[in-house]
Amino acid sequence: MKVLVAMSGGVDSSVAAGLLLEAGHDVVGATLKLWGGASDSGCCSVADVDDARRVAQTLGIDHHVFNYTEEFERHVVAPFVAGHLAGTSPNPCIECNRHIKFELLFERATRLGFDAVATGHHAQVEVRDGHHLLVRGADGDKDQSYVLGYLREDQLAMLLLPIGHLNKHEVRAEAERLGLRTWDKPDSQDVCFIEASKGREVFLRQRATLTTASIVDVTTGEELGTTPAAELMTVGQRRGVVPGRDGERRYVSRVDVAARRVEVGRLEEILISTVALDADSLSFSHATLSDGSAVLVQSSAHGRAQRATLRHDGRWWLELAAPSRPIAAGQSVVLYRVDDPTVVEGAAIVSRT
Amino acid sequence: MNLYYFDHAASAPRRDEVTDAMAPWQRGVVGNPSGSHRAARDARRAVEEARDEVAAFVGAKPGGVIFTAGGTESCHLAIAGVTNRHRRTHERSEIVISRIEHHAVADAAEMMARDFESVSVRYVEVDADGVVDLDSLSDAVSSRSALVSVMAVNNETGVRQPLDGVNSLAKSLVPGGVATHTDAVAAAPWLSLPVITATTDLISICAHKLGGPVNSGALIVRNDVPFDAVTPGGGQERGLRGGTVDVAAAVGLAVALRLTERDRADVYDRVADYQHTLMAALSLLPGCAITAPAAARVPGTVHVTFEGLASDEVLFLLDQAGVCASAAASCSSGAAVPSHVLAAMGVEADRARGSLRLSMGAETTEADVEALIAILSSVVFRLRDEVTAAPGRKD
Numbered sequence: 001m002k003v004l005v006a007m008s009g010g011v012d013s014s015v016a017a018g019l020l021l022e023a024g025h026d027v028v029g030a031t032l033k034l035w036g037g038a039s040d041s042g043c044c045s046v047a048d049v050d051d052a053r054r055v056a057q058t059l060g061i062d063h064h065v066f067n068y069t070e071e072f073e074r075h076v077v078a079p080f081v082a083g084h085l086a087g088t089s090p091n092p093c094i095e096c097n098r099h100i101k102f103e104l105l106f107e108r109a110t111r112l113g114f115d116a117v118a119t120g121h122h123a124q125v126e127v128r129d130g131h132h133l134l135v136r137g138a139d140g141d142k143d144q145s146y147v148l149g150y151l152r153e154d155q156l157a158m159l160l161l162p163i164g165h166l167n168k169h170e171v172r173a174e175a176e177r178l179g180l181r182t183w184d185k186p187d188s189q190d191v192c193f194i195e196a197s198k199g200r201e202v203f204l205r206q207r208a209t210l211t212t213a214s215i216v217d218v219t220t221g222e223e224l225g226t227t228p229a230a231e232l233m234t235v236g237q238r239r240g241v242v243p244g245r246d247g248e249r250r251y252v253s254r255v256d257v258a259a260r261r262v263e264v265g266r267l268e269e270i271l272i273s274t275v276a277l278d279a280d281s282l283s284f285s286h287a288t289l290s291d292g293s294a295v296l297v298q299s300s301a302h303g304r305a306q307r308a309t310l311r312h313d314g315r316w317w318l319e320l321a322a323p324s325r326p327i328a329a330g331q332s333v334v335l336y337r338v339d340d341p342t343v344v345e346g347a348a349i350v351s352r353t
Numbered sequence: 354m355n356l357y358y359f360d361h362a363a364s365a366p367r368r369d370e371v372t373d374a375m376a377p378w379q380r381g382v383v384g385n386p387s388g389s390h391r392a393a394r395d396a397r398r399a400v401e402e403a404r405d406e407v408a409a410f411v412g413a414k415p416g417g418v419i420f421t422a423g424g425t426e427s428c429h430l431a432i433a434g435v436t437n438r439h440r441r442t443h444e445r446s447e448i449v450i451s452r453i454e455h456h457a458v459a460d461a462a463e464m465m466a467r468d469f470e471s472v473s474v475r476y477v478e479v480d481a482d483g484v485v486d487l488d489s490l491s492d493a494v495s496s497r498s499a500l501v502s503v504m505a506v507n508n509e510t511g512v513r514q515p516l517d518g519v520n521s522l523a524k525s526l527v528p529g530g531v532a533t534h535t536d537a538v539a540a541a542p543w544l545s546l547p548v549i550t551a552t553t554d555l556i557s558i559c560a561h562k563l564g565g566p567v568n569s570g571a572l573i574v575r576n577d578v579p580f581d582a583v584t585p586g587g588g589q590e591r592g593l594r595g596g597t598v599d600v601a602a603a604v605g606l607a608v609a610l611r612l613t614e615r616d617r618a619d620v621y622d623r624v625a626d627y628q629h630t631l632m633a634a635l636s637l638l639p640g641c642a643i644t645a646p647a648a649a650r651v652p653g654t655v656h657v658t659f660e661g662l663a664s665d666e667v668l669f670l671l672d673q674a675g676v677c678a679s680a681a682a683s684c685s686s687g688a689a690v691p692s693h694v695l696a697a698m699g700v701e702a703d704r705a706r707g708s709l710r711l712s713m714g715a716e717t718t719e720a721d722v723e724a725l726i727a728i729l730s731s732v733v734f735r736l737r738d739e740v741t742a743a744p745g746r747k748d
Contacts, residue, residue, distance in 0.1 A: 033688035049687060062672075066665045067688035111739040112669055 002026045003160060004114040006101060007055065007063070009048030011175050011182040013120030014055040016162040018178040020118055021059055023162075028114075029056040029063040032100065034072040035193040055180050066108070068100055075099035077193055081207050084231040087255040088330030088352075091147075092191050093301075098150045106155060116158050123148050124164035125156050131286045132156035134344040136336075139167035146301045149334030149347030153286045201232055211257050217244055218253050218265035230257045235328040236270075253326060271323035275308075275333065277316040281349035289335070295345060296336040299327045305336055316348065357676045357721050357728070361562070362508060362539065362654055362712035368564035374608045375566065378601035386598050387589060396600045403607035407571050410610040411537075411556055412547025417574040419590045420603050424538040427557035427572040428457035430594065431534040432502060434580030435555070436465045439499035440472055446499040449523075449531070451477045451485045451514070452697035453507050457557075458536055459693075462502070477503065482648035483512045483698045490522055498523075498531040505540035505549055509681040509694045509710060511654025512645050513544075520552040532578045538562055538570075542613055542714060543621060543651040554578040558610075560602070564715070565609030569602035613715075620715045625652035627713055627722045634726045638733045642704065644695070653714055656681065658700065659707035662736050664689045667709055670732040676725060681710035 005017040007029040021027045031052040049065055056063035076095045083090035101119065109117045122137030123145040132153050137143040151159065163171050168187075175183035194203045204210060213230035214223050225242040227233060233240075237252045241264050244250050253270035254263040264270075275297070289295065291312040296305040297320070307321035318333065327333065329352045337343040358366065378399065384392030386400045400420070408415040421427045432448060440446040446469075448462040462474045475498075478489040485503050494501060501523040506513050516535060524530035534555040537546055541558045550556050555578060559570035572594075574580075586595035632655055635641050640660040659667065664680035668689070671678050682692035695705040711725065 053687070064665070064669055064672075065688040067690060069688075069690075108663075108666060111666060111736055113673075 001115045002113060003028070003116045003118050004105075004109045004112070005029050005118045006105060006120075007031050007052040008120065008188070009051035009055075009182065009185075010120065010188055011180070011185050012122070012163055012171055014052070014180045014182045015166075015171050015174045015178065016118050016120040016160075017055065017061065018059055018174065018180060019162040020160065021061060027059075027061045029059075029061055030105075031063070031065050032105065033065055033067045033069055034096070034100065035077075036069045037193060051182055051185065055182055058180055059178070066105070068104065071100060071104055072096065072193075081204060083330045084204055085208055085257065087231065087257040089234045089328040090330040090349075091301075091332055092193070093147050094150070094332050094347075097147055102148075102151055102155050102159075106158065109158075116160050118160035118162055120163055121148060121161055122164055122168075123161050125159055125161055134285055135164075136342040136344075137161075137164045141302075142168050144301070145336075145342075145344050146298055146303075146332075146334045149285075149332060149344055150283045151285060151344075152283060156285070201229060204229075204231060211260055213257070213260040213262050215242060215262045215264055217250070218263040219269055224250070224264065227262055230255055230260060230262055233262050235326045251325070267325070270326055272326045273320050273323050275318040275320065275327055276351045277318065277333070277348040278351040279316050281332075282316055282346065283348065284346040285344050287345070289345060294338045296338055296341050297333050298336065299331055299333045299350070305341060307338065310335070354675045355724070357724050358716070359676060359678045359711040359713060359721075359725060361542075361714035361717070362511075362681075362710060363679055364561050364567065365542070365564045365714045366716050367561075367566070368609065368612055370612060371560075371565050371605050371608045375601040375605045378604055383600055386600060387587075399600050400598050400603050403603040406607040406611055407558075407573070410546060410614060411558065411573045412551065413556075413573045413575050416591070419572045419574065419594050420598050420606070421570045421572055421594060422568045422599075422602075423561070423570040424455075424536065424557055424559035425457040427559065427570045428455070428502075428534075428536050429461040430572050430583050431555045431557060431580070432458060432461040432500065433465055433583050434593070435500045435532055435534070435578065436462075436469075436472055437581045437583075438579050440469055443497070443499070444471060445497040446472045447475050447493075447495065447497045448472065449475045449477060449490070449493045449498050449501040451479060451503045453479050453483055453485075453509075453694045454502065454504055455508055455536055455538070458502050458504070458534075472499075479697050481699055482645035483507055483510050483694060484645075484648060485514050485519065487515065487518045487522060490519060491526060494523060494526045494531060496527050498527065500532050500534055502534040502536070504536040504538075505544065505546075506537075506651050507694060508539040509654075509692060510644050510648075510656045510698075511539070511650040511712075513540075513649045513651065516549055516553060524552070539654075540651065541610075543617070543653060545617075555580075560606040560609045563609040563613045566602055566605040569599065569606045571606065616715055621652055624713050624715075624717060627717060627719070628652045628655055630722055631655045631711065631726065635729070638730060639737055640707075641733065644700070644708075645698070653712050655711045657709050657711075658695075658704040659709065659733065660704055661740060662707040662733070664706060664708055666736055667707070667729075667732060670735070671728065674728045674732070676728055679710050679712075680708055682708075 003025045007013045031049045053063050076092050080092045121144040122142040124135040126133050126135050136145045210229035215225045233252050233255050241250045250264040253265045293310040297308045298305040308318045311317045327350050331350050334347045335345040384396040386397040404415045404418045407418045465472045466474045475493040478486045503519045523533045532554045535553045536557050538559050554576050556573040561567040582593045584595045644656040680689035
């Protein structure tokens with residue numbers, strides 16, 4: 001098979017390319033140039049392109065660099081900024097996967113005559129009863145099925161995830177066996193276009209004026225303090241929130257940038273039992289779920305999945321089996337199968353209630 | 354797989370005569386040309402013979418030839434060297450460059466402006482064909498000008514620049530005149546430098562666009578324009594470029610220039626025919642526009658844009674079929690990037706994304722050109738079909 005491997009310059013995609021080559025495929029590597037600005041996250045920089053190219057040379061495969069900086073700005077960075085200004089918390093990695101890797105790159109791979117695209121994500125594609133299913137990676141700590149949650153079956157049918165059955169130390173061992181220089185490269189962390197040393201606030205302040213807001217107790221209406229940047233407050237967050245007069249911890253329950261108001265409450269006051277979903281974003285991997293379907297819901301990359309029931313009564317929403325910490329609007333929830341918690345059923349963006 | 358090499362403008366095939374002439378200076382005892390013993394004298398003679406040939410090729414005195422490690426260093430030495438001398442004796446120093454200069458010139462000028470408060474860069478606009486606008490140059494030149502730098506031929510489009518007009522304006526607009534530099538790297542394979550740069554003060558050339566080695570070039574100084582060394586250590590090259598002179602590189606440059614001069618008329622006519630054939634064939638492809646079709650250009654370069662196609666994809670499929678070509682503009686990662694040259698010409702971003710430079714030279718054959726036309730046509734038709742057929746494409 002002719003396979004295009006998306007090579008980030010990290011160890012996972014390096015090994016993915018190596019294993020496909022050993023399996024006898026016709027393999028070409030491509031690194032996506034996504035971000036043109038400063039970066040220190042260990043992803044997509046010139047040094048990472050060099051690593052990917054060097055790995056491709058070691059393996060003896062062709063390597064190309066595809067420039068997607070304009071598309072990345074349009075589909076990932078601009079919405080990330082706009083979302084924050086509107087008081088929501090979009091996940092840029094999910095948006096990048098949805099729009100760049102699994103839309104534009106898949107289309108390009110098809111045009112260029114490839115049968116399949118491979119990535120180094122820790123997740124697996126399994127065929128059961130004639131259906132392609134997205135399944136969690138074998139390494140529970142590294143599982144990345146969450147960031148792939150929007151993949152549809154037609155996309156899964158042309159996706160290869162060659163390292164999904166390995167755990168991280170097995171991947172590193174394979175890299176060492178293959179003689180790849182990325183074998184001991186640290187895992188990439190954080191958002192690739194935000195410098196970890198400067199953080200989200202510095203990045204957003206370069207692009208927008210952030211809003212000073214009052215922090216208000218949701219029950220008493222009492223003003224507890226102020227924040228210099230309401231846009232940086234995320235629903236459910238505790239860090240950076242002043243305690244109440246009683247000295248107890250407070251959590252963000254609502255962010256209203258326009259009204260310059262951040263509401264906080266005790267944990268028990270802010271718990272939620274329903275989650276509203278953005279209908280346009282709702283995507284099912286293979287089978288379409290309907291009102292009353294039982295699902296497991298995961299709301300962050302490495303969060304714990306919780307039981308819920310999908311509801312559709314004009315709007316789509318989730319009824320949680322147990323009260324939960326709130327999930328910020330703009331975040332994605334990924335739905336897993338109740339009777340087989342490793343199988344992804346679909347995904348959606350959380351909307352404001 | 355057959356290799357069809359259409360990237361001469363990036364680096365021309367190394368000529369056997371060059372490799373052979375360099376070989377004795379790349380093994381065993383090679384004297385340091387600055388020394389005094391017989392090995393050093395042998396090396397020195399080779400360097401000075403090379404210097405004479407370079408001087409003749411450009412039409413300058415041998416004493417004006419400074420060997421460098423290539424075109425980028427030559428341009429940098431001209432820009433930084435002249436500006437540094439100027440800014441020590443003037444309150445303001447402006448470096449006048451065109452919008453379409455190679456990064457070797459543009460980045461050097463911008464570096465000087467960044468590092469010194471008294472230095473700034475003035476840009477000269479180009480017209481839709483990518484030809485420097487002399488009215489814009491007149492506006493930019495003033496008593497504050499330290500240097501005017503306009504390339505002889507643009508490296509992306511192959512379009513010739515009006516050096517005569519540039520030089521006469523630089524010399525006549527201001528009492529005493531302004532020093533001029535030209536990046537002649539893309540011109541040297543095609544045009545007679547003694548003719549086109551007759552009135553230019555400083556000329557940068559390099560060897561590897563002529564079938565010589567990389568990391569070899571020269572800055573040629575006419576008219577004793579004063580400038581400072583950038584790397585003074587050692588006092589070599591009359592104190593203007595420190596560091597041991599690379600004998601093999603100097604010899605390689607000289608031989609490459611000699612061969613270029615010897616074959617120039619034949620190669621020019623033959624490749625000009627290929628250029629016409631190629632432009633005629635490509636203009637029939639759907640969505641293909643020849644860049645600056647009516648402008649005076651060197652024969653080696655055909656630059657086109659494909660509406661709605663991405664350079665990345667065209668280049669990928671060409672590469673798969675054995676065709677080496679380029680989008681002409683790339684960043685340090687190797688990714689194709691929007692070209693500042695096309696932007697200066699007013700080419701829309703959508704078209705610029707689908708740009709392709711096909712560049713030829715002495716080794717190009719008619720069979721290569723025929724193969725290129727067949728392969729590129731099938732690539733474009735294939736991508737067009739796929740582009741229009743792709744379902745659900747949103748952007």
